[in-house]
C-alpha cells in the first residue's frame with residue numbers, strides 16, 4: 001500500500017485487542033445505522049455491505065457491484081469503491097466501542113472492478129495513538145484469495161457523541177447504538 005505519513009502509525013502506537021463484548025467470531029455485524037449509505041439495510045440505493053468479524057479486531061465484508069455503481073461502462077466507479085473501503089474500515093473501528101469518524105482516506109486502485117463482481121474486503125487496525133486509529137483495508141475480486149483490486153489506508157479520529165447529536169436525531173442514535181451511552 002502506498003501510504004502517507006498521516007496514515008502510518010507512530011512508533012508509540014499500540015495494537016488493539018478484542019474488547020469484552022466484541023461480536024462472536026463469524027457472527028454477522030448488523031448495520032451501525034439503518035440509513036447508512038454503506039451498510040444500512042433500510043437505504044434504498046446504498047452499498048448494502050454485509051460483514052462479520054473473524055476475531056473481534058478485524059472485519060471481512062462483501063460488496064456486490066451493481067449497475068448503479070458504474071463509472072465507466074461496465075466498471076465500478078472509483079468513488080463508490082472508496083466509499084466501500086471507508087465503510088469496511090469504519091466497521092472495523094466500530095469494534096473498539098468508541099465513536100470514530102474518517103479523517104483521511106488514501107486509496108490505491110490496482111485493477112478495474114466489473115459490474116457483477118463480489119468484492120471481498122478485509123479491514124484491520126495497524127495501531128492506535130490517543131484519539132487516532134490507523135487502519136488499512138483491501139478489496140479482492142471474486143473470492144477472499146482473488147486478485148487485489150483496491151487498497152486503502154485511513155486515519156480515523158475519535159469524537160464525542162455530540163459530534164453526531166448536532167445534526168442527527170439523538171433518539172435514533174440512542175435507539176440504534178446500544179454500545180454507547182448517549183448524553184447529548
Ligand SMILES: CCCCCCCC(=O)SCCNC(=O)CCNC(=O)[C@H](O)C(C)(C)COP(=O)(O)OP(=O)(O)OC[C@H]1O[C@@H](n2cnc3c(N)ncnc32)[C@H](O)[C@@H]1OP(=O)(O)O
Pocket residue numbers: 006032090099100101102103104131132155157158159164173177
Ligand atoms: C454513532 C454513529 C457513528 C457513525 C459513524 C459514521 C462515520 C462517518 O461517516 S465519518 C464521515 C466523514 N468524516 C467526517 O465527517 C469528519 C469531518 N471532520 C471533523 O469532524 C473534524 O475535522 C475531526 C473530528 C476529524 C477532527 O476535528 P477535532 O475533533 O477538532 O480534532 P483536531 O484537533 O482538528 O484533530 C485531532 C488530531 O487529528 C489530526 N487530524 C484531524 N484531521 C486530520 C486529517 N484529515 N488528516 C490528518 N490528521 C488529521 C489533527 O492534526 C490532530 O492531531 P494532533 O492531536 O497530533 O495535533
